[in-house]
Amino acid sequence: MKPGTRLKSAACDTEVMVIRTAGGTIECGGAPMAEVKPAEAAALSPDHSNGSLMGKRYVDADNTYELLCVKPGKGSLSVDGVALVTKDAKPLPASD
């Protein structure tokens, strides 16, 4: 998958942009994400329902995966079942 690809959650409103990825399955709300939303929504897994936050960057422990949330939703993000965490806020100059 190319960096910059936009993925949509099958289980909620979440959308992400892929910053970095490897071979694993990127999921939201416990269901695999895809470029197109499925006709039938997947069930939101209670184990993956902490929500995603607009503008937050989500990474795995090894920093192999990084996703940017471009639309928030009820599901939380994971790769192969392992939850991603928000990247520590980096300096945010709005304007100079």
Next chain:
Amino acid sequence: MPIEPPAAECGPPIPLWRWADRQLRELAAITGSQAIAALNGLTVIGERGSVRDFEIRGRRSAGVGGSFLNPTRDGSWFALTIMRAEDRAYLPALFGKPGMEEASEEEIAAEILLNDSADLLEKGRALGLPVACADEVPASPPVEVLARGAHRFREPGHRPLVVDMSAIWAGPLCGHLLWLAGAQVIKVESSKRPDMIRSSDPQTFAIVNQGKDCVDVDMADPEQRDRLVALIRRADIVLESSRPRALRHLGIDAEQLVREIPGLVWLSITGHGATGDAANWVGVGNDCAVAGGLSRALAEATGEIGYVGDALADPLTGITAALEGWRAYQAGQAVRLGFSMSAIAAKALAEERAFGRAALDAELRAWGAARGKLFPKVPRRAGLAEVRDLGADTEKWLGKTAAC
């Protein structure tokens, strides 16, 4: 005040200096400040480039790092600013191509030419990169009323208290002009992330932050944040240049404070606006000048595109925010005003064209022909007051912090 003719190796006056000058005349009139009356527009927009010996470099912005303009597939021009080394991590996503983190400027230019400007803008802004297109229309109005509150009566002669949480140039210049107008200004910096030009550009820092008391706050500490909010509640004017979302995450609710505190004037300086999608976009002085149409204006006048001035959207915005902020303070009604740097650049350009199109075009042609020369030299302003160290006045304004 007459402008001294520039030395031979220096470039011509920065276009739009006359517009800046007219705003300063207006500010001097409403504040009654002799110090502001003594300033001229070219000094304020040109003193950073002058003191730092910046060179006019065409499609590359002045100074270190910075911004560069490249053509896109659809015949426009895309400005990309790489401010921080870590921003390079987002280049693969911007171009949809792995391995771009280490790309050279030539490789980046080649990728830009494969893309349309609208796609690059949309992706770059989602990624939090300062990007702009020479042909975009600013997304927000130059000045927007975001909230209103109640009136407050101040005795004539009351010295306004300004809490200035902004950084780098536009916001601090606004705070500086308010200080010249007689306000007491408290500069608030994050303990962990002070204003970056305090160390990277001490000369400009000294010009725009002289005379301000300096307070530092660890925003992650709820007690210190609460003390800052208590200080804000005493202020007449608050000035910040955070992204609206970042401010909310810090636990500061600007609109709530404006509704609660009679007379509080809250000035929010943003790259492209404080509402809607644009509130999430990052913008700095050079790319906002491009988004405001200044580079396109240069291309129309000279046939060749480039940057006009040095981060020109910054000083144009700083002057505008001081003017609108002082007017709001005089009116006495609590208000939050959002300033969009790209829209202010566009407004200044439109007003200057209406004021004297021929003179402006002549200045743009002279600017375009001056590539390789230094920025015009402007008289260096004498320091009028001390430049305080980071946190030198924290105890005075926020009180003693609890012993650990």
